[in-house]
Amino acid sequence: MPFVTALRSSSVVWGAFPLFALTAFLVVEWSRFAEPGFGTAVAEATAFPVFVVAAVCSACAAWEGGRLRRGGVWFSAPVRGRLRILVNTLSPVLALGSTSFAIAFVFASSTLGAFPAARDLLPLASAAVVTVSYALLGFCVGCATPRLIGAPLMLIGVYVWMTVPASSDIMWIRHLSGMQITSSSVVDSVEVTAFTAPVVLSVSLALAFFPLMSGAERSLREAGTAVCCGVIGSLVAWSLVADWGPGAPTTPRAGATVCAESNPTICLPGEYSGEVPRLHRIAGDVLADLEAAGFDRPHTLALVSAESPVSPGTWRFAPHPEHDDEFLRATIAWSAIPDSPDCFAHDDGYVGSDEDIRVWLLLLTEDGGTPGATLPEDASTRRVLPVLELSREEQMEWFDATVGALGDCAPTPEPPGRSA
């Protein structure tokens, strides 16, 4: 049937405008917490409404499958193959899904002020395949059930399947529903497997239900093959994510960092390059204070993935364009603390903390005035203030001892001024 006829007579016309409005709302909400100017975030924001787009598309497809069932199409001895009839029937549903993602893309792109590169489109590609798969699944279910059962069943079923596992205690199930629960950052990219696992599962489920859509051609061999596809696909998908934690694994973002040569060299992701002059100005002050306190001046300050090794003389830091100057001072001061393992991950009862040396670094790099004047008058500040009265060597000894304890997951020493 011509596309216009298919569209006019389909259930898509009822669902389109509510879905478009909801998609736009969800994308704008998601984008409020995303990185402005970051192309990958645009793709992730576009893919975010997949749980409603897939649910509505699946329900519409079930309705369309029910129409063919009501019309006796599969038992009318058609010359056209099942796939041809399926594509023709689902063309309005595919148009609905495509338009929803196009609207999501326009809103995400305009809200975040960026455009994703081709390599950033993986989240969107995954969401598109998941949507098509669940639409196919809905269509197959619709071919076997009355419309008034199939459509609500798929709407609720797909929505629940895509949203509830995200908060499940069973970690692996979180990564299979197709809802993307881990976001990339400017320094880390979500692993490709996080996008392929739900695709494998959804495609295999759609294939498993495929024999429901047939007339005289239904055969035991076809049903057996379909069930095997479903089982094998589900097992493959599960094996991909079986040992994952609450978030999907990430890898350092390739080619993301741009370095501005000066003293110190500042390495930032391209999206933050506009911050270099401000960081240079603040870093000059802060590093001078730290040098005066006995630190060796780093040749590079770098915002890179925690999983990327850094060379000696390079300090990691974590600035953000939305930080004010005061917070950036703190960020640069804290970059003097070297990497240490996550001791709490191995021992819940670990008693060490870097809180005291963080306060001490803030006190060292305070922007003039009485020591501690810019800090809240809390227990930590009171505990560390006496350290400033010690000699430079004693203070550095305490800092090194604390850093060493953190590195060994041993209890951290008390600030020396207090014990004395």
Place this chain on the structure above:
Amino acid sequence: MPIQYVNCSFGYSRRGAVLSSLDFTFPSGNTVLLGPNGAGKSTLLKIGSSALLPRKGSVRLGELDTRSRRDRGPYRRRVAWMPQNIDCVPGLRVVEQVAYAGWLKGLGKDAAAEKASWALAQVDLTHQADSRVSELSGGQLRRVGVARALVHDAEVLLLDEPTAGMDPRQRRVFHKVLGGLRGRIDIVLSTHDVADLETTYDSVVVMLGGRIHFRGDVSEFLEKAPPETPAGRVAEAAYHGVTEGASPCLS
């Protein structure tokens, strides 16, 4: 070219057989398929259309065999079928129903639209082309079914009780349509209505209990009526003559 059933068996469940080892070829021309309810007429036509596949044996049209996936498309292109229940795709207008049936039978979209208008004209439904199916009477709906069967250029037309629910005027229109197709394609029509037998059909097939009980031309069939039968009741009496004493169920 007639449809041929070769050693054909079929049952809707494993236990009960509706057709059993049937070897039969429909005659050329217009054939009326008669028989009581449950005789297997609709099943025979469904299998003939390839909407159902036989459990054993095969159904052929020339070299084409419905059991072969490769042959099924060309077979279906050459055989049109109107089922007993006219199921329509909800939401489509009458002309769209017919055009969609044409598209399903392999016509291109433009050709299907063109042939749909032609087919509706053949069944005198042009004025209802843009109506919704829900607005049609039972008789009009059956004419939509006939139009759907006519829409593609089939060589064999299988019609399962097409005149059920039609008023006398609609039946006249329908018989006129069949008359217009006479000699161009082979038609097999199942019905309980034996009026106009001589003028509309060339052959008669009577089914009983899943078997072909009688097969012959119309004059042979009418000879089965007792000699004293009044002129307007000859066909009916011939039918009773043929079926009298026969078991209605497949043994």
